[in-house]
Amino acid sequence: MEKFIVHAGGKLSGTVKISGAKNAALPILAAALLTKEKCIIQNVPPLTDVEHMLELLEGFGAKISFDRNKEEVEIEALELVIPEEPYELARSMRASFLVAGSLLGRLGVAKLSLPGGCQIGTRPVDLHLKGFRVMGVKDKMEYGVVDLVAKRLKGGIVYLDFPSVGATENIMMAAVLAKGKTKIENAAAEPEIIDLANFLRGCGAKISGDGTGTIYIEGVEGLHGCSHQVIPDRIEAGTFMVGAAMTDGDVVLEGVEEEHLKPVIAKLLECNVKTEKVANGLRVYRKGKLLPMQLKTMPYPGFPTDMQAQFMSLMSITKGSSLVTETMFENRFLHAGEMQRMGADIRIESRNAFVEGCDHITGSQVVATDLRGGAALILLALAAQGETEIGEIHHIERGYYHIEEKLKKLGVDIEKIQM
Ligand code: UD1
DSSP states (O other): OEEEEEEOOSOOEEEEEOOBOHHHHHHHHHHGGGOSSEEEEESOOOOHHHHHHHHHHHHTTOEEEEETTTTEEEEEOSSOOOOSSOOHHHHHOGGGGGHHHHHHHHHSEEEEEOOOOBTTBOOOOHHHHHHHHHTTOEEEEETTEEEEEOSSOBOOEEEOSSOOHHHHHHHHHHHTTSBSEEEEETOOOOHHHHHHHHHHHHTTOEEEOBTBSEEEEEOOSOOOOOEEEOOBOHHHHHHHHHHHHHTTOEEEEETOOGGGGHHHHHHHHHTTEEEEEETTEEEEEEOSSOOOOEEEBOSTTSBOGGGHHHHHHHHHTSSSEEEEEOOSOTTOOHHHHHHHHTTOEEEEETTEEEEEOOSOOBOOEEEOOSHHHHHHHHHHHHTSBSEEEEEOTHHHHTTOTTHHHHHHHTTOEEEEEEO
């Protein structure tokens, strides 16, 4: 079992290269099943979630080679098979359900384990299934396995009760090879949706409106292969930005898309943290004392739920009263308990977390409860007195590529140790 040992002290300073976005890479890899031809996907971070997705795709018959140094995946799905038994892997990773849309598009059938319950909330797939039904898909659920069959996949008007990222992606993938036109209303507008649309367009799909609440797709006969470069990870970038803010550091993020970070930049500005474009990227630095704030997580372009925990760390060391309202997931405050162990003053009431900034955060033994919550503990450790030991770091490594190496380069005293 591995742990991170973090000693606080220094200010984050220097340059950090931001990796490709996990949440863009996963659906794009799944979408590569839609064509028989070879696709080349660049800027793919070699994270555990990505490795699991590739393993899953191989199970469906895709030929894959992953050059981890170049961060480039070649994937060719000439023949696909539907295994009798759905993979265990599928149950462990929610994003695995993203193959449903591409299997339906390509074969008209899919048999998948339902994604298991997740720490941060129940995370159902009802919206995915509702969309598929409009497109002529019959679904049957038994023993945690969902069987999807479409005699003839057809376009239709899908209204999402909530702009779910995964449901929007799955329906887009099914629709590109469906007969006729599909309109997705109340669609998610996240940058990762646009990246998936760009990949699909590169393969010959007809899509417009991505990045807005209404997406139009016209089914085509077939798709061809293409090369695509995954967008930078706005959540990884945001995490380093908060690190710079908390330590009064000065960091340049290389390879970020400033536009995607708008909601995070706006909140940082409210608490006296500035950003400016420089020759090699985006510079982040503090201008004066940190200020308390209120934030509410919302679908894009609102404040991302995936940055909520990191901001809670920032609030914990910011003098005054701050408030976080989590609207996206019902149970996404697990990290607060671990932060309290480090002396943070946080009171949870339903979907609200009231945070009183304090100046006596102390290093302790804590565990990562989930991916972003784990990253937030590293950030809090940067401002703690003494040593912090963070366990269960496999959660963090699902979504942050070589986080300890990147932090070390910025001057942080962090070690990964085997226990
Ligand atoms: C994606 C991201 C995740 C991020 C989330 C919200 C990936 C791989 N993961 O997850 O990091 O936190 O978007 O920005 O891209 N819901 C339903 N029924 C459904 C689908 C969703 O009720 O069929 C609910 C969920 O339980 C949740 C909310 O909708 O409360 C948002 O979920 P969704 O946008 O689907 O998130 P994911 O695509 O799973």
